[in-house]
Amino acid sequence: MDLTDVLKAIINGLVYGSVYAIIAQGYYITFITTKTMNFGQGDFVMLGSLIGLSTFTAITAAGMGVWIAFIASLLLVIVVVGISGWALEQVAIRPLRSWHSIGWILSTVAVAMIVRNVAMLIWGRDVLMAPSPFGRAILDLGILKIRYHEIFVLVGAAVIMLLLYVFLKKSLFGKALEAVAFNKDAASLMGINPRLMASIAFIIAGTLAGVGGVLVGPMVHPGAFIGLFLGLKAFAVAIIGGIENPRGIFIGGLLLGVSENLFALYSTSMKEAAAFFLILVILAVLPQGLFGKRVKEKF
Amino acid sequence: MTKAKWWIYQIGIPLVLLYAFPWVFNNAHTIHVAQSFLITYIVIVGLNLLVGLSKQLSLGHVGFYAIGAYLSVILTMKVGLNFFVSVIIAALVAALFGAVVALLSLRAKGPYLAMVTIAFGELVGIIANRWVDVTGGPAGVRTSQPSLFGFELGPIEYMWFIGLLAVIITAGATNIFRGRFGRTMTAFGNSEVASEVLGINVRGWKILAFSISAFLAGVGGGLFAFQNQFISSTTFELNLSILFLIAVIIGGSGTKIGPIIGTAIIVGLPQFLHNFVDYHLMIFGGILLVALILLPDGIVGAFTNLSFIKKLSSKKVTTELGILHDDREATIDLPDGINGKLLELENISMHFGGIKAIDDVEIEVWGGIVHGIIGPNGSGKSTTVNVLSGVYMPTGGNLLWKGKNITKYAPHGIAQEGITRTFQNLQLFEDMSVLQNVMVGFHLHFKTGFLKNVLYLGQVSDEERYYAQKAYDLLRIVGLEEKAHEKASDLPYGEQRLVEIARGLALKPSLLILDEPAAGASPKEIEKIMDVIQRLKNAGLSIILVEHHMDIVMNVCDYITVLDFGKKICEGTPETIQNDPRVIEAYLGGEEVNQLVAGTKSIS
Structure with a gap:
């Protein structure tokens, strides 16, 4: 193993980690507003990558440019998966808002099963190849080679994170969302509709999953059954970073991505185990994740 | 319930039904399904104690199940122990892991607790998948026909044997439910701090609850290994943990009969759906969603919420406990007063x-x-x-x-x-x-x-x-x-x-x-x-x-x-x-x- 391998692993890790982080922000937004999450977030990512793939191929096959195809597929994915997020909130979260913690896990899993089945009927059981707007072009830096798509993902993820951050911290809507997170009843008295906020949170979460899917598609082989793995990784990231801390999630994502790829230098089984091992160690010491805040309960 | 009645309902009738089953449905497939039902049921009883009573979420039960399965195979094939001895030892080891998971997750709550259990289950799954020399990986590993006292158990005998275990375990679980152990578990599931100030060591009890639950999952896993005398790592995935949880919730978490109904649904439904293999997930997901929305307390929970059943059961409690209300003044038991x-x-x-x-x-x-x-x-x-x-x-x-x-x-x-x-x-x-x-x-x-x-x-x-x-x-x-x-x-x-x-x-x-x-x-x-x-x-x-x-x-x-x-x-x-x-x-x-x-x- 030489330095190039390590460098390559780190860059690879940053690329994957930033995608995990984007997907995981979806968990953050819905968790702070409703104390629930979409356990099938990974299947929304899968949906995003497959819709993206089909649209992209269809448009390029019609002879139009790759960038038109890419933007069109991104927009379509945002609309479709965003609507799916809204629908999920309507059927799986809203009807059972009032009960104890286990119901929503299973109801969102149920929706994920349906989504997976639909995807299987449309795209089949096998994995597919997703083309990137950059094709297979590679940037050769001498000591290491990087695919343009990977650079694009890294930059894209940073931009999305920045937009999200500005949106949540600076816009009136972001403040309203935070108000609901802080105290639902008080927010409601101030004229904020928590139900509307919940719907919007799930739409944003869905959109993030979809965009994450479009970005990650060309790096993995998308298929109807890849959702579980991606969703689990993103969930791990959210937990490592601390689910109520968006910056923590971003750092958690990069941390997981990099350590995973460094472990992979030793063996692929270590790569698979890395995320879960990391989680057990971190949570045993810091039960609120790396950057989660501790709240002293009052009695 | 009087003693005799309890023996009839809890032990007698189930055993008779079990014994009669092969005479009514005597074909290999049905017997196999019945075995699967009984094995899964044992796991669900354990998970129900954990999720239903102490409100501790586990999405990693597949880990305990896998430990029970693999370890009992290894103990039988490599050490040469009797299959049932292996199953029990393997289940005890699973219980030990349950205690470890509980320790790791003591302070974690909500999604964090869910993640700890998922991580544990996934780690076990990865080991099963990758440590091919021992587990056989996805290609699987074979084991011997189960036998007791030199007598080989065929499918029907094996079903009877699992059934007997299931009846015993059910009786034990019901006893836990109605006694102080069940009450204590429900108590800290409801309010940890109130349990603590009443002298309950919540940490210790959480570890106990996890261990019992893991033990039963381990028993289930061990029995599963000898059902087909073959296991492969493809069985032990997160989906199975989720399926276990579905059975608990749909049946009615925290109820005594819930696990029977929940298990019947997750084992039975795929039998009806195997003709629609392309729509399997969709139908299952749809049923799950509808059940969760319409019956938030599960099927059994929905029944017990009916008011006349409620009335009936409270009357029963009073007579069963033989509470007296006489004219003598109720006195308070207090330690001797201290004046200093x-x-x-x-x-x-x-x-x-x-x-x-x-x-x-x-x-x-x-x-x-x-x-x-x-x-x-x-x-x-x-x-x-x-x-x-x-x-x-x-x-x-x-x-x-x-x-x-x-x-x-x-x-x-x-x-x-x-x-x-x-x-x-x-x-x-x-x-x-x-x-x-x-x-x-x-x-x-x-x-x-x-x-x-x-x-x-x-x-x-x-x-x-x-x-x-x-x-x-x-x-x-x-x-x-x-x-x-x-x-x-x-x-x-x-x-x-x-x-x-x-x-x-x-x-x-x-x-x-x-x-x-x-x-x-x-x-x-x-x-x-x-x-x-x-x-x-x-x-x-x-x-x-x-x-x-x-x-x-x-x-x-x-x-x-x-x-x-x-x-x-x-x-x-x-x-x-x-x-x-x-x-x-x-x-x-x-x-x-x-x-x-x-x-x-x-x-x-």
Whole structure:
């Protein structure tokens, strides 16, 4: 193993980690507003990558440019998966808002099963190849080679994170969302509709999953059954970073991505185990994740 | 239920049905499905104890299942043990892992707890998949035909054998449900802090609950390995953990019959759906979603919520426990009154970051009196109570109980010393009846151990009856005997406070801390609460009373400490306090405020 391998692993890790982080922000937004999450977030990512793939191929096959195809597929994915997020909130979260913690896990899993089945009927059981707007072009830096798509993902993820951050911290809507997170009843008295906020949170979460899917598609082989793995990784990231801390999630994502790829230098089984091992160690010491805040309960 | 009836319903009828099954459905496929049902059922019974009673989520049960399966195969094939011995040893190892998972996740809650269990399950899955030399990986590993005493078990015999185990396990689980173990698990599932102040070591109990549950999952896994004499790592995936959880929730978590129905659904449904293999997930997901929305408490839960069934069961409880209501006066069992110095707070401080919630406070509490702690909002009363009961560990100073340093004690340790409390924000065990709430209070006085409870020996039922009567008597003291079988959370606010007092009394405390017992109660209820406190005082109980209502404080307390901004500003008898200018200033504002009100001074 030489330095190039390590460098390559780190860059690879940053690329994957930033995608995990984007997907995981979806968990953050819905968790702070409703104390629930979409356990099938990974299947929304899968949906995003497959819709993206089909649209992209269809448009390029019609002879139009790759960038038109890419933007069109991104927009379509945002609309479709965003609507799916809204629908999920309507059927799986809203009807059972009032009960104890286990119901929503299973109801969102149920929706994920349906989504997976639909995807299987449309795209089949096998994995597919997703083309990137950059094709297979590679940037050769001498000591290491990087695919343009990977650079694009890294930059894209940073931009999305920045937009999200500005949106949540600076816009009136972001403040309203935070108000609901802080105290639902008080927010409601101030004229904020928590139900509307919940719907919007799930739409944003869905959109993030979809965009994450479009970005990650060309790096993995998308298929109807890849959702579980991606969703689990993103969930791990959210937990490592601390689910109520968006910056923590971003750092958690990069941390997981990099350590995973460094472990992979030793063996692929270590790569698979890395995320879960990391989680057990971190949570045993810091039960609120790396950057989660501790709240002293009052009695 | 009488003994004979119990034997018939719990053991006799199931065994007869089991024995008859192969004669009615004698084909290999049905027998195989029946085996799968029984194996899964054992796992679900265990998960139901964990999820349904103690409200601890596990999405990693597949890990325990896999440990049971692989280890029993290894022990049989490589060590040469009998299959059943292997299964039991493997299940014990799974239980050990259950304890480890519980330890790792003790402080984790909600999604964090879910993630710890998922991580454990996934790690086991990865090991099964990758450690091919031992597990065979996805290609799988074979094992021998199960045999007992040299007699090989064919499919039908094996089904009978699993069935016998399932019946025994069900009986054990039902016994846990109706005894003090089930009650304690439900209690800390409802409120950890209230369980702690009643002397329940919640950490230890969580570990126990996880271990039992993991043990049963391990048994299930071991039996599964010998069902087809073949296992492969593809079985042990997260999906299976989710499926287990689905069975618990759809059946009705925390109910006794729920696991049977839940298991029947997750095992039976795929049998009907195998013709629609392309739509399998969609149909299953759809049914799950509809069931969750329409039957939030599961199928069994929905039935027991029907009002006439509720009435029936509460009647049954009274007769079963043989509770007497005669004319003799209910008495309170209390330790001998202590007249000396009971509790000393030596320079106690509790700082949260920069906020000094209480700062350098010294209080001495004497036995046999009612000691009031008052102060305006934010003066540190609640923090003081939390420190006294061990819920917070003070950042400075010492807490001496009869001269013994108890500063570092956990709440259950402090409860063992004879101090308990009620809560300003009510912490009742909501899933339980009023009577059961009070019975949890006797936790430290119960003597029977786990095995005796699993077998529900005569001693256990005697003990249950004894304390049910005691609990009922305590309810008579607070005047709630008629509501003994109502759900605690259905009572009005003031009565819920009385339940908390009765529950605290069950501990037979030397010192009872009442944290704002009259907050939110109606004037009539306040009168009742005051009367109860007065009677406890007359019975010689030492009480610390934290309260806002001045009429209660001034009438009931013998001695009062006044806090303001985390500091003790004065103490003394009610008369002294009422006339102390510092108190008046703290409550009404000082001379300056008077002048402001009178208009003789203005804010410049």
